[in-house]
Amino acid sequence: MRPLKIVVLIKQVPDTRHVGPDAMKPDGTVNRGKLDTVFNPDDLHALELALNLKDRVPETEVTVMTMGPRRAADIIRDSFYRGADNGIMISDKRFGGADTLATSYTLVKAIQKLPAYDIIMGGRQAIDGDTAQVGPQCAEKLNIPQVTYVEEVISITNDEVVAKRRLSKGVETVSSPLPCLMTVHGASPACRSKEAKRVMKYKYARTNSEIRRNDEFMKELHAKRPYLTIPEWGVEDIDAEVTKIGLPGSPTKVKSVESIVLTASEAKVLSESDSDIEGMIKELIEHHTIG
Amino acid sequence: MKSVFVYCEVENQKVADISQELLSTGKKLATKLDCPLEAMVFGSQLDEIENQVSPYGVDKIYIADDKRLEPYRTLPHSSLATYLLKQEDPQIVLFGATSVGRDLAPRLASALNCGLTADTTILDIGDHFVKKEKKEYKDLLYAIRPAFGGSIMANIINWDQHPQMATVREGVMKKEVFDENYKSEIVQVDVNSIVNEEDFVVKIIERHIEESDVNLKEAPIIVAGGYGVGSKENFEYLEELAKLLGGEVGGSRAAVDAGFIDHNRQIGQTGTTVRPKLYIAAGISGAIQHTAGMQDASMIISINIDPEAPINSLADYVIQGDLGVVIPKMIKFYKANAK
Numbered sequence: 047m048r049p050l051k052i053v054v055l056i057k058q059v060p061d062t063r064h065v066g067p068d069a070m071k072p073d074g075t076v077n078r079g080k081l082d083t084v085f086n087p088d089d090l091h092a093l094e095l096a097l098n099l100k101d102r103v104p105e106t107e108v109t110v111m112t113m114g115p116r117r118a119a120d121i122i123r124d125s126f127y128r129g130a131d132n133g134i135m136i137s138d139k140r141f142g143g144a145d146t147l148a149t150s151y152t153l154v155k156a157i158q159k160l161p162a163y164d165i166i167m168g169g170r171q172a173i174d175g176d177t178a179q180v181g182p183q184c185a186e187k188l189n190i191p192q193v194t195y196v197e198e199v200i201s202i203t204n205d206e207v208v209a210k211r212r213l214s215k216g217v218e219t220v221s222s223p224l225p226c227l228m229t230v231h232g233a234s235p236a237c238r239s240k241e242a243k244r245v246m247k248y249k250y251a252r253t254n255s256e257i258r259r260n261d262e263f264m265k266e267l268h269a270k271r272p273y274l275t276i277p278e279w280g281v282e283d284i285d286a287e288v289t290k291i292g293l294p295g296s297p298t299k300v301k302s303v304e305s306i307v308l309t310a311s312e313a314k315v316l317s318e319s320d321s322d323i324e325g326m327i328k329e330l331i332e333h334h335t336i337g
Numbered sequence: 338m339k340s341v342f343v344y345c346e347v348e349n350q351k352v353a354d355i356s357q358e359l360l361s362t363g364k365k366l367a368t369k370l371d372c373p374l375e376a377m378v379f380g381s382q383l384d385e386i387e388n389q390v391s392p393y394g395v396d397k398i399y400i401a402d403d404k405r406l407e408p409y410r411t412l413p414h415s416s417l418a419t420y421l422l423k424q425e426d427p428q429i430v431l432f433g434a435t436s437v438g439r440d441l442a443p444r445l446a447s448a449l450n451c452g453l454t455a456d457t458t459i460l461d462i463g464d465h466f467v468k469k470e471k472k473e474y475k476d477l478l479y480a481i482r483p484a485f486g487g488s489i490m491a492n493i494i495n496w497d498q499h500p501q502m503a504t505v506r507e508g509v510m511k512k513e514v515f516d517e518n519y520k521s522e523i524v525q526v527d528v529n530s531i532v533n534e535e536d537f538v539v540k541i542i543e544r545h546i547e548e549s550d551v552n553l554k555e556a557p558i559i560v561a562g563g564y565g566v567g568s569k570e571n572f573e574y575l576e577e578l579a580k581l582l583g584g585e586v587g588g589s590r591a592a593v594d595a596g597f598i599d600h601n602r603q604i605g606q607t608g609t610t611v612r613p614k615l616y617i618a619a620g621i622s623g624a625i626q627h628t629a630g631m632q633d634a635s636m637i638i639s640i641n642i643d644p645e646a647p648i649n650s651l652a653d654y655v656i657q658g659d660l661g662v663v664i665p666k667m668i669k670f671y672k673a674n675a676k
Contacts, residue, residue: 060485150447175484177455179443182411186447191539192411194440208542213436216546218408222539297452297498301465301479304490313639313649318658320666326638326654327670335615335636336558336582337675 048204049105052096053160055153055168055180056089056110056125058118085121088169090237092230096167097129097238099199107131109160113141113152119253122276126248127240135253138280143293146175150183152291155284157188165207166227170195181229191222195231253278338372339428340397342500344418345390346437347380348407352389354554355433358510360393362460363431369462370476372428373397377421379414379526381407387523394515401526405537408544409437411444412536419448420531427500429478431460434504442504452495453502454480458509458610458629465494478503483606483629508554508610551585551601557614558584561604561631564591565620565641566660572597574664575619581668587611589627592620605630619660623648640664 060081093110100106110125112118113136122133136156144152157166166188171178178194185192198210200219208221212231250267253276257264268275281288289295316322331337343363345356360376367374373396378386383402390398401417422430422445430445432438434456446453459481466473477494478501484491495501553559560579562572572586579586588598590605604611605627616634621627623639623646631637632651639652640660649655656663 145452146443147446147450147452175455177443177453178439179446179453179455182440182443183447186415186444192440192444193539194411195436213546215436216544218541218545219543220539220541226539297450297495298454298480298493299495301492301494303484303492313652313655315644316654316656318656318662318666320670323656323663323666324670324674326656327667328674330615330636331671331674331676336671 047103047202049107050099050103050164050202051160051162052099052106052108052165052167053157053163054089054093054096054108054110054125054130055166055184056093056112056121057086057169057172057174058083058112058114058121059086059172059174060084083117083120085124086169086172086174088171088173088230088232089121090169091232091234092167092169092228093125093128093130094235094237095196095199095228095230096165098235099165099202100129103202109134111136111153111156113137113144113149113156115142116253116255119251119256119276123248123251124240126251127245128238129241129244133251133276135276135278136280136284137253137255137278140281140288140292143296144291145296145298146177146179146183147297148291148293148295150180150187151295152284152286153180154184154187155286156279157184159279159284164224166190166225168227168229170229170231178229181227185227188225188227191226192229193220193222193226194229196228197231197234248274250274251276338370339426339499340373340375341367341370342422342425342427342430343374343376343395344430344432344438344441345376345378346409346433346435347378347383347386348409350380350382350386352378352386353433353435354512355435355438355505355507357389357393357512358507359431359433359505360390360395361513361515362505362510363429364394364513364515366429366460366462366478367394370428375399375425375427377401377418377526379406379409379417381405387521391519391521392514392517394519395521397522397524399524399526401528403528405532406528408541409441410537410539410541411440412539413532414441415444415448416532416536417526417528418445421526422449422500430500430502432502432504434506438504442502446502449500451498451500451502452493453504454482454493454495455504457482457493457503457505459490460503460505460510465496467496477501483625506610508612551599553585553587553602553604553609553611556585556611558582558617559587559604559611559613559615559631559634560584560617560619561587561589561621562592562597562619562660563589563621563627564595564597565622565643566592566597567620569597571661574660575617578617578664578668581671582615584613584615589621589624591624618648618652619664621648622646623651 109132346353461479612633
């Protein structure tokens, strides 16, 4: 079988398990500087599925692509350590504040810069928004079929992929022609670990904007080993229209944000004594709540 | 006035619960906006399907009946919905936040170049003043959803790229029949003139739908346990009480993660949203992730050794004590007092 070209869309996300109200800016958008960041969990599953296909189909090339601030290059390096071949960083201040429509437009403009692709993959959803929208929106813009919630790729040939999907209430096996887009469900296998050898090889991988002007060591190293330079694409590099990216390209806006406060009520506080509990049970029966 | 539109999911001649919930909510929005409510139903063998849709007060129903439309596949449904939404130009479109709705709605939002808010739990109508334009936009959809792991509720609006679309979480909105005899206009969609062969390139090879034997959503009484229950064995107390009261057992995410209870019984943001008559929370601290899925219960009893457990502020009864003591006593006194 011919080698595949797989693009994995990945995202660095705030660790939403530890969020305080100070993480929001007054305009209601996220103040990412205040939060720890992680590799979006579902995207790691997508990377694993891509690497698994690379294991099955020799010479397959896995390219990870992310849109985000400069420090999101961390997850590109992380992907190199686990087995990705190439990484592309899409970064520009003007991409900021994008909703899913503007994000998918930007990603698609970047994907269209690539010479070829067979499968676009991404996690089912990102934990900062839980929307699961960017994948299908990219598929529509690329005018290719989408296979969402993929748990397993059962078979792949030169022009068709067969995959198992996890639905709300069951599973479904579908075939789709290539190229197609897949979103990968968290029920699929977890991503393989970083390889020590690959960590050594790629630990100095950087985007140009990560390299300090006076860092001669890094500059020299990158001149000698071009694979360490992570391409960094801005608005002009992908020919994006500025009205379709970032905040201006985003139809959905945050009107207001409320921290959740549990509403206080006048609870009856009881002990575990017989009289307290029997009293409560009698009240519940009397009010027809039980019985 | 532009309409409110609902995409109805249908399988085996039955309109899904979520779609009935959406129609009920759609009717309320349409009433506030004084506009028609419309619905689209795509599937196979849909004779008289309108009888399940009309009672929610739907003014116009678009039916696309073709054996290739069921089970759901993205491309043909997307082509049909895109065509109808372009033609009808509604102001609001609602979908279930199900594996179907969340697959379809974003594809449509991209095709229509409009905004989409995922996984909303509250929908309302309101105004918004846009400072930059010095303009007040009237009667916008407020699409309100939990965000950031449930620590905040965000109100998402879209004033300039219509329709305003949202997916709505299952089991959050109430099903309410508007009028059993409501008369809808029925439009049969000419499927072949809209879809083409390329819409059927993705083929379903095998399909297995699990009929869940757990029905938390409909249970009038739920006895739920958290990490504080401590073990799978201790959950047996909860099961005994639930069985006695004619209810179901549920669990918090922490209890599911700890393996005390099966994941299909998880209650909360990432599980099922419930609104029972009585909710007994045993050993549940009350993280927002959990309370967001049960706070609408009519009555809440919290059993917790920690008097400061956040869930206590939601409760009608707070029993400070060990559930291993309290629950057997509840069983005993229920048996003694029930008629």
